[in-house]
Amino acid sequence: MKNKELSKRYTKALYNLGKEKGIQDVLFKELREFCKGVQSVTNSKEYLASPLLRSRDKEAQMKKLLEAAPASEEIKNFVLLLAKKNRLFLIDEILQVYEELIDEENGVTRGIVESTEVLSPKQREEIEKFISKAVNKKVILVYRENPEIIGGLVARVGSYTFDDSLASHLKRLKEQLKRSVH
Incomplete structure (x- = not known):
């Protein structure tokens, strides 16, 4: 499955969860802040995309990063799921698709x-x-x-x-x- 399709699936799941709870805008802001934090870490893109690192190691690293950032349980669980499934490299595209969904809903x-x-x-x-x-x-x-x-x-x-x-x-x-x- 192509990355764009994967990104859309993960994004829709997070967006629908947020919509169900009435917090889709909050989740977007938290996801954006998380992405900024990841980008500030040296070589983060290469790290997230690296097939040499085990998903367990990436998950542990993300737990440390999430402890330092104020994020909802939904975002923490979402990021850890991406790490577990070795899909963290999709995070920027997920953020972009999420923004598109919010824009679409708001006209x-x-x-x-x-x-x-x-x-x-x-x-x-x-x-x-x-x-x-x-x-x-x-x-x-x-x-x-x-x-x-x-x-x-x-x-x-x-x-x-x-x-x-x-x-x-x-x-x-x-x-x-x-x-x-x-």
Whole structure:
């Protein structure tokens, strides 16, 4: 079974448990904090993915890590289950899928907006309103500067791409000119 499918199964189990108890947001925050803690440990990714270490050793290491972090029994048991099944290497992907489930339930979609320069808060607000209306969902956008965009901006949200760059305008103009000549 592929890692993505495994991640989805584990995530749905944890998410449904949280939903049943009304603590799915709390579990997400704890899982995110746990992931941050694991990432701060040197070579943690290699450690979690290593087939050379026994799952029993990983489980013992995770118990130590969990003792230092304030986490619910649900998260502790979940992490220890991942360690026991030698699936700790899935933790980042599980966190990502969990966030997607929360977003889906709350009618939220995420995206990236790239522009040549830093956008003002007012510009960001207008972009968010426009995209939110277009996709019919609340949007959470990450803004990045991309000097390769000649001018304007490009937004990618879910399966949508909003390209208002100078390059796309020039391309459309070129196509219009070709059509008018023929």
